[in-house]
Amino acid sequence: MLLRRLFFAAAVFLVAASAHADGVSDLESFYKNVDSLSAQFNQLQTDDNGEVLQRASGTFLLSRPDSFRWEYEKPYKQIIVSDGKEFKFYDVDLAQVTIRNIDATLRATPALLLTGGAALEDAFNIAAGGNHDGLSWVRLTPRADDTDFKEVRLGLKNQVPSIMELDDNLGQTTGIQFTDVKLNPKLAGSNFTLDIPDDVEVVDGRGMQQGNR
Known part of the structure; x- marks a missing residue:
């Protein structure tokens, strides 16, 4: 389930920012200005010695x-989908589907924060990280x-997410x-069903989450 854990960490990247603006205010502007989004991603996981553990894309x-x-x-x-x-x-390879309610634990993860379904300040301590590397x-x-991670660092440029770095436990x-x-594309509702x-x-x-099967 390594990719599932990486997914939770990865999804927090979805904010918009300007390279010359304060990142915290840019994070807030994403919720205000972006209703839909599509993107490609390349993911690289390394250990504490910098050795590559896994590559993924999607x-x-x-x-x-x-x-x-x-x-x-x-x-x-x-495939991971959620309706909130x-x-x-x-x-697909394991031929297994896991279904869970979006409980308080999941709402505190980046995967749900990107939808605006939980107050960012309730789940994270947020600080500007300065401007470097453009x-x-x-x-x-x-x-x-x-949570599975200690810190998330977001690098943003021209109101488009560029890089996300996650340090886990x-x-x-x-x-x-x-x-x-692509910001605010038209997306069919069928994309969010499984x-x-x-x-x-x-x-x-x-x-099980409710204490009874």
Whole structure:
């Protein structure tokens, strides 16, 4: 489930900024000005010695107020969709779909913050990270103690996300570069639904989250 964990970390990248503006205010402007988004991504995970652990790539779609689709195309086919109430993770190679309610824990993750469904300040301590490498940077540290990551750094340019860096609790760093970003495209609602094939295993965690199956 490595890619699933990386997904949570990755999705926080979706903010808009200007290279010469304060990153914190730019983060807020994204919620105000962007209703939908599409992008390609390339993801690289390294250990604490800089050795490459994994490469991945895929596409991302966002539709406010509460829908997103994060799809890994390489090295494994995995699809993550959410309507803001339920989260579905489809591992195509394993032929397994996991369903969860969007509870307080998931709302504190970057995956849900990008939709604007939770107050940013409630989940993260936010600080401007200065301007370097032609980018305006923002540093976000989670307020909760049970997250998989310690810090997220966002590099933004010309109101388009460019780079995201994540430090996790294992000393690993995940870097993501975004390309072909389109702001406010028209996206069909079918992008944010998941047709579950009959021959896959379904792990329904909704009842478990509520304390009854």
